[in-house]
Amino acid sequence: MSKNKFVIILYFFGILFFLPVLSFAQNFPVNIMTGGATGTYIQIGRDIAKLGQAIGMDVTVVESAGSMENIAAVRDRRYTQFGIVQSDVLDFIRTFKNEDPAMRRIARGTKIAFPLYNEEVHIVTKKSAPINVLADLSGKTVAVGAPNSGTNLTTTFLFEVTNIRPQTLVTIKAAEALEELRAGRIDAFVYVAGAPTKLLADTGPNEDLKLIPVAAGAISGYYGTSIIKAGTYPWLKEDILTPAVKAVLMTFDYDPKRNDYLKHSCEVVSKISYLINRNIEYLRQNGHPKWKQVDLNAIPPGWERAKCVETALASDYVLPTNNSINSVNPVSDPLSVQNCDVLKNPVAKRLCLMKAGK
Secondary structure, eight states: OOGGGSGGGGGGGOSOOOOOOOOOOSSOOEEEEOOOTTSHHHHHHHHHHHHHHTTTOOEEEEOOSOHHHHHHHHHHSTTEEEEEEEHHHHHHHHHHTTTOHHHHHHHTTEEEEEEEEEEEEEEEEOTTSSOOSGGGGTTSEEEOOOTTOHHHHHHHHHHHHTTOOOSEEEOOOHHHHHHHHHTTSOSEEEEEEOSSOHHHHSSOTTOSOEEOOOOGGGGTTTOEEEEEOTTSSTTOOSOEEEEEEEEEEEEEOOOTTTOHHHHHHHHHHHHHHHHHHHTHHHHHHHSOGGGGGOOTTOOOTTOOBOHHHHHHHSTTOOOOSSSOOOOOOSSSOGGGOSOGGGOOSHHHHHHHHHHTTO
C-alpha cells in the first residue's frame, strides 16, 4: 500500500519523546499499558502483574485506548516500561521509519520484550441484519474503534485493502459500540481482541449477534488468518474465518549507564522478563487461555529484543531480590495447594496467598 493510505494515522505519534531524570522511591513503580476494561490485553496484563506482585513489585495495569497509545506511552510516560501492541502497528512503523521522522523516533529505542498471541478481528453485527460478508458493510454505519486504538488502525487497513466503503465510520470503544448495535444506531462494529474476549463472552445465547467471516484471499499478503470456533461466544453457532494480528509485549531499550532512572527501569524490565520466561507454563495453566498460544521466541521480522530483556534470559541471570526466587513450579499448579505454607518457592507461596485473598 502507498504511504498516503496511512497519513490519517500519523498524527497519533506526533508527541514529544523523552525519558526524564527523576527521583524515585525505593519501590520503583512498574506500569503495563494494556487496553479497554473488557478486552484481552488487560487480562494478560493482570496475569503478568501477579507475577511481579508476588515478589513485592509495584505493578500497575493501565487501561488505555490500545496499541497506538501504548507504544507512544512506552516512549513518553515516566515509569511506563511495557505496552501490549498489535503487530500491524509495528509493521506500519517499520515500513515508514526510513522516510518519516516521527516513525524513526518511535523505532529508535522501541524494542520487543516478548511476542504473545494472535488477536482475531471480530466483525460483529446482528443475526437479523442483511450483512453476511465483508462487502455488505459498504454503505453502512460501522464503528471502527476509538482514536489511538489498534482496532482503529487495523480497520483502516482492512477496509482499504478490501475496498470496503462504509457510509459512516463511528470512532468509539467496543463496549460503546456493542450498546449502539443493540440499540440499532449502527449496523456493525469491528473489534480486534484475542478470543475469547470478555466483552462478547459476557453475553447470552439468545443475543441477536453474529460474526462476519472474511475470505482468506481478500487479505492475502496483508494479514494472517485465524478461526474463531463455534461456542467461543454463547450465540456463536459456527466457525468463523477472520484476519489475525499478533499481540506483542513492547518495551524500551533503556541504557542503564546513562542515569539512575534508566538503570532502575532496565532492572524492572529484566525482572518482569525473567518472571514471564521462567513461569510461562504457569501462565498457560492459570492465566488467560491465550497464554496457551504464546511462543516467546517468535519475534516479528525486523524487530529485536531489548538488551534489558536479553539480560534476563541469560543463563547466569539472578533475580536481584533478598530471597532466592526462581519460578513458579511449571509442572503442577501451586495455587491448587490448600495450605500455602507448605510451598517453599517464595513466588509460588505468594501467588497462593493472593488467590486465597490473604
